Amino acid sequence: MKEVKSYKSIHTFLQFVLYFGFWIQLFGCLDLQSEVAPDRQFQQSIYLLDRYYYWSSEEVKDPVSIPNNVWQKMEPNRLGFESLKGKYLYIKFSDQFVRQLKSPVLYAEIALEQFKLFQGKEFVFESRLQDHFFPYIIPLNQNPAGSLIIQFQSRYHGFIGMDRKVFFKDHSIALVDLFLENFSETFFAPILLVLSIIFLGFYFLRKREIIFLNFSILLFSAALLEGLNGFVGFSLSQFSYIVTPLTYINFSFFPFALLLFLIGIFPPFFRNLFKILAGLHIIVFIISIVSNYENGISFLNSEDDYNWVIVLEAVITILSSVYVLIKGNKNLRTITLGLLFIVIAGLHDILVDLELLPHSQRIIHFGFFMMLLLFGFYVFKHYWQLLHSINRMNAELRKKNKELQRLIQIDKDLALAHALQKSLLSSKYNEDDRIRIIGFSQNLESVGGDYFDHTKDSMGNWAILMADVSGHGISSAMVAAMSKMAFVGAGAYLQFPSRVFHSMNRHLVGKTKNLFITASYVFIDTELYTATFSNAGHPGFFLIRNSESEVIHLNVKGKPLGLFSHIPYAEDTVKLMPGDKILLYTDGIFDLLNEIGESFGEDKLKSLLWDNRYQKFQELAAIVQDSLFRFSSGWKYQMDDLSFLLVEIK
Template identity: 50%
Template sequence: MGMVTVPGNDLWIRFSDHHLYKYKNPALFIEIALESPTVYQNDKKVYSFRERDYVFPHIIPLSGQPGGYIYVHCKSSYKGYVGLDGKVRLEEYSHSWIQLLRDNVARTFLSPVLIVLSLLFLGLFFLKWEERIYLYFSVLLLSSAIIEIMNGFIAFSLLNYSRITIPLTYINFAIYPVLLLLFLKQVYPAFFKNLFEIMIFIHILVYIYCLMVSWNSGISFLNAEWSYNWWVISEGIIAILSSIYILIRGDSKLRLVTYGLLAVVITGSHDTLVDMGIFPWKERIIHQGFWVMILFFGFFVFRYYWNILSSIDNFNKELQKKNKDLERLFAIDKDMALAKELQRSLLSDHIKEDENINLVAFTQSLHSIGGDYFDHDCDSLGNWGILLCDVAGHGISSAVVAAMSKMAFTGAKAYIQYPTRVFNFMNRHLSGKTKGLFITASYLFIDTESGKLIYSNAGHPGFFILRNNSPALLEHRAKGKPLGVFAESDYKEESTQLLPGDKIFLYTDGVLDLNNDKNELFNEERLKRLLWENRDLSIQNLKTTVQGNLSDFCKSWKHQEDDVSFIIIEYKNS
């Protein structure tokens, strides 16, 4: 590129014009001329350009009459080389335009393609804000378009706007690597994202530094570029090594991006080394690199977008499936609510009182409906039969078996005074019909006139009697096999005497199996202590106290693992 700059000296280039007679309207074509070139034909100034940083084509009309020499004067304030570069020729003025367009056809038509693609991907970003890859790719395409626009044919057409195009060109050259790194940061693995962030930070600092130290009668973008070319080459080397690493790893998703990156980095580094005078071959190939990069990057981003569309389509299909599942769940929930109301209608009253007894009951199902079931009835003489059942498991199946127990007990009410007959009747009707779900139960018959309590047990926990003048809780247990397991099971009766004011506490094993946040069981000893400490309360207050303690223990039923039920009966014998 001409001569090495000598401070304080300008460069003059002279060549003969004796070939001008061949042309009707001759012109001097200079592809690149640095440092405010001025052209003289003999002693007459025919062309002058004041901008020293302009490096794009000049087409200079000349006189058709040869007279000696053509002189080109270039000022010498550029750090690198000064003079003419690229193609320099004499030719027809009209032919220069055509030849310039022909030589730059690739970059000329690449520019609008880049702009259209940039707008397209910017639109994709607006449709999906969280996908920043579209934004960075859009800006990268726009930056590539500016590089192409400010070269060759289009650049010559914008000659009159050089004061705008020159700083725009070199600022764009400075930020292009940043935009490229931002795009790659979105697609490369985490390690490279951190590396690219550091490179972006250093690039900005280096560019600002080079711009400031190149201050010479105003900012020279060419001098700044000359100063930071070493960093651009360093960035190129790092990018090439990163790309080689990605290719060695065989990451198929990044192969297209890596090929595109290698194309633009290698061609860009080549042209930078040409500008620095390291490579002797003067042909610039960055534009071909842009084409290759755009093809690979564009295909990658389009495929990326297509995968998103496919995932959205799959998501919509999955969403439709989930909506149908949700509709089924709503239907099930509606049925569960109805089942809960039906089960509630099967249960006897939670509060019952007459002149002989007071009764309160509590039940807390693990699910909407459960397998705990209680019932009570009195005969024509005012005697009471009280049943508490616990179906194994919980949920719908247990609730169905509990409803079967209700029907079986209704059929056994003719034997209300005989607990063993009640259980024998229920067991015969339930055996073979519960599909493996057994029922534990406790049945009490209270002769209200004599105060005699007759009871029978079918694999159920015992019960407690709280007596005012007793030094401790009275425990009563009886043996018996669960209902619904063996058709010919035998059940035994036992009895005890009630005193006025006695309180009977019946419960299911869900009470004892409650957990707290320390994975401790409520257990029988804790229940006995609770009952004994509150033995003087009325049965309604006792029920509230027991219920509150159970809820507090398992953090508002958070650690409940089974249905919980209990019944408190007070014998009055009024």
């Protein structure tokens, strides 16, 4: 078997991407977003000027005409109010600073609603966008007109005015500052996108590792959140009708992407808890969207309405995470810390928007970065453990292959014996216009004591035998061959199950050297739709009928073959219906163990058959085989030969 490579080139590339992203984000969080000295940046904050406001129930076409005595002075550090329905808000401040700038602009970090800007009597700008969060860089006349007046008409219920930073700046400096303030997010987003594609590739390489797909989705959603704001949002403002809905929809999708990742990792209780939170989130989100449908959907009003449910989710998630950190699996601590970073950062952002906390520094991007860094560490650790486990498996296989070379002659003999035994078995699939049969056999060793047979008489009826020789290995396989010959010798009595067993037992007694055979035999009359059956110390068989309330277990008493001479065998008959399925099996299925020593057992087999009773015939056979395989971790904990025959009545 070819050794799996360690993918060193991919490892090196991923390390470079992570280190580069780390230093960009750290540099952006600590330096680029810090305040630069006003004299060096050559700007003037509007909050350092005297500002005045005026409410009007009607739109004033010429705001300069508003009398001076109606203007009221604003409080420090304020440029907005709570909305008053049906009223216009006017805010006035001096524009004398523009004379010091070569190409003056008014820079607004976030502008939430529609507004108009007047420089003196001149109308200089109008924003017609709604539900947006892009920065604005508005050109001004270099010659001051005495004042700037902004008229606001808001659709946002919670706030009217401008939010965060508003400055007089030079146009080129404003563009550079906007770029620098969003440097980490702008360059971190492509890194997240590249990582998303890489982990998507990992998923397609190993489709059973769903963690790679979930992490890829999470990275992609995070890339959109980081990219579609700030400098990129400003650059794409002409496409706001696409960018804004996409961003707000992604705001609601990101918790689902996060939950997809966490649900596959956390214990069952927390999985169910996260599912409930996700369902509550989407219900409240839809209700808020519908309730704010006025001249088009208002995402901002919707966000304001469902902030409370986000706070609730954050509090519950924090408490759950703390519990997992204290009492949970140690392997989950990295994931839990990452979850705490993003939840606490998101909660801080919401509480700032609700004005329950003062705005000083936005930590949401830092929380984003720490979450993805810790989640990424967990996924990479899982990835390397997977590679190392494959390499260890390959090393073990190479060692075993060397050992097998010393036993090659025995192996050839066993292969020949296996081929000879296989020739004694009936085919694993048979079908006519009345019946279908699928068989499966898994020996504990190269050869075994399980075998099945099915044959059709001249009238189109079917005789079906499932047999199990005690023990396993070569001796059991030889006795199985003897019982096969005994069954062939009983061909004249196929329609009489008890006589078949009596004939077989007569030929086997005294010849099996303390080994014995258990068997279950069914004769199916395809004209009368009946099954006549007998049993020789075997577990019996199951009848799956959709009209019944459960799987039916059919059995009659009988001694094993080869032990006692001149013993009778009972038989019974059951009526069949089109669509009925019959499962004959050996007790090796019941003795199958999993990694913690639990046996598969009769009840689990009955439940498996009943839960999948509506599956198609071949799919049901495949489900039974796959369930046995997965239960024993690929036959790793098989204790005996096992076989089954699945029969369907058309």
